[in-house]
Amino acid sequence: EVQLVESGGGLVQPGGSLRLSCAASGFVFSTSWMNWVRQAPGKGLEWVANVNPDGSERNYLDSVKGRFTISRDNAKNSLYLHMNSLRADDTSVYYCARDRAYCDRASCYTVLDSWGQGTLVTVSS
Amino acid sequence: AIQMTQSPSSLSASVGDRVTITCRASQGVRNDLGWYQQKPGRAPKLLIYAASILEGGVPSRFSGSGSGTEFTLTISSLEPEDFATYYCVHDYNYPLIFGPGTKVEI
Numbered sequence: 320e321v322q323l324v325e326s327g328g329g330l331v332q333p334g335g336s337l338r339l340s341c342a343a344s345g346f347v348f349s350t351s352w353m354n355w356v357r358q359a360p361g362k363g364l365e366w367v368a369n370v371n372p373d374g375s376e377r378n379y380l381d382s383v384k385g386r387f388t389i390s391r392d393n394a395k396n397s398l399y400l401h402m403n404s405l406r407a408d409d410t411s412v413y414y415c416a417r418d419r420a421y422c423d424r425a426s427c428y429t430v431l432d433s434w435g436q437g438t439l440v441t442v443s444s
Numbered sequence: 445a446i447q448m449t450q451s452p453s454s455l456s457a458s459v460g461d462r463v464t465i466t467c468r469a470s471q472g473v474r475n476d477l478g479w480y481q482q483k484p485g486r487a488p489k490l491l492i493y494a495a496s497i498l499e500g501g502v503p504s505r506f507s508g509s510g511s512g513t514e515f516t517l518t519i520s521s522l523e524p525e526d527f528a529t530y531y532c533v534h535d536y537n538y539p540l541i542f543g544p545g546t547k548v549e550i
Contacts, residue, residue, distance in 0.1 A: 356488075364480070364488060364531050366540040378538040381445065414487055421493060428476060428494045429535035434487035 321345040321433040323415050328438030335405050335442070341398040341415030341435055349373075349393040352418035354431060355400050357411035357440075365411070368400065369418065383409075405442045412437040446470050446534055450543040457548060463519040465546045467510075467532035475511045476536040482545075483528045491530075492517065522548075 327339040341353070355367040368379045368389040377389050388401040398415050416431040447470040457463050467477065475495035480488040490499045492508035495515055505520040519526055527550055532543040 363545045364482070364533070364542040366533070366542065369540075380539045421497070423494070426474060426476060426494075429478065429533075429540065430490065430493045430499075431478070431480070431488070432490050432499065434489075436487060 321417065323417065323433055323435035325413065325415055325435040325438040328413065328440045330441045330443065331405055332444050333406060333442055336401070336403045337405065337440060339400040339402070339413055339415075339438060339440070343396045343398065343415075343417070346417065346433075348391075348396040352420060352429075353389075353391060353398045354416045354418055354429075355389060355398075355413055356416055356431070356434075357409075357413045358437075359408070359411045362411075367413070370398070402440070405440075407442050410440060410442045412439050445539055446473060446536065446541055448532060448534060448541050448543040450530075450532060450546050452546060453544065454547040454549060456550065457522050458550070459522055459524055461522045463522055463526075463548060465517045465530055465532075465548075467515045467517070467543050469513045469515075469534055469536075472512045473534040473536035476534055477508075477510070477515050478533050478535065479506075479508055479517045480531045480533065480542075481526075481528045482531065488531065519548075 322344045324342045354369040370389045386404045390399045414437045417433040419430040419432040421428045477495045479492040482488040496508045529545045529547045
C-alpha cells in the first residue's frame with residue numbers, strides 16, 4: 320500500500336524558514352516523480368513544485384521560485400520542501416503527492432494517484 | 445500561465461441526479477487534464493486523467509470528456525458519497541494549474 324506522510328509544518332514568522340518532509344513507502348520511490356500541492360484555509364488547490372526521479376529536474380510555481388526548493392533523498396525514500404522568505408500568503412496545508420505518470424503515443428500525463436494527509440504551515444507574527 | 449475556470453462554482457443536487465461540471469482552459473491543453481474529488485478535511489482523490497481515463501477503483505458513474513479548451517466531468521447518478529468539491533487541473537505545461545473548484549451540495 321502506498322503511504323505518504325508529511326511532517327515539519329508549524330507556525331513561523333514572516334520572513335522565516337521551514338523544511339517540510341514527506342516519508343514514502345509502499346512503492347519504488349526512486350522511480351517516481353513527486354509533487355507538492357498546497358491549499359490555503361478555505362481555498363482551492365495550488366500546485367507548488369515537482370521533481371523528477373533522480374532529482375535533476377525541478378519545476379516551480381512562479382510565486383515560490385527563488386524562495387522554495389524541492390529536493391529528495393532516494394536512499395531515505397523522502398521528499399522535502401525547503402521554504403525560505405515565508406509570507407502570510409504561503410499559509411496552507413501542504414500535501415505531497417506521487418505522480419504515477421501515464422504515457423500514450425501522444426503525450427505523458429500527470430497522474431497524482433497518492434497523497435499524504437497534509438501538514439499545516441502558518442505564517443504569522 | 446494557463447488559466448483554468450470551472451462552472452458552476454457550486455450546485456445543489458439530489459441523490460440520483462445527473463451532474464455535469466465544466467472546466468475551461470485559457471488556451472488549448474490537448475487532453476492533458478485531470479479531475480480530483482476532495483471532501484472536507486481530506487486529501488484530494490484522483491478520479492480521471494488524460495481527460496477521459498477513469499482511475500482504477502473509481503465508480504463508472506464518473507466520466508470525463510473534452511479536449512483543447514473545454515472539458516466536462518459527469519456523474520451519471522449522484523450517490524450520497526459524491527457530495528464533495530471537484531477540481532480540474534491541466535498538466536499541459538508548467539506550472540500545473542487547478543481550477544477553482546465546484547462544490548456539489550445536497
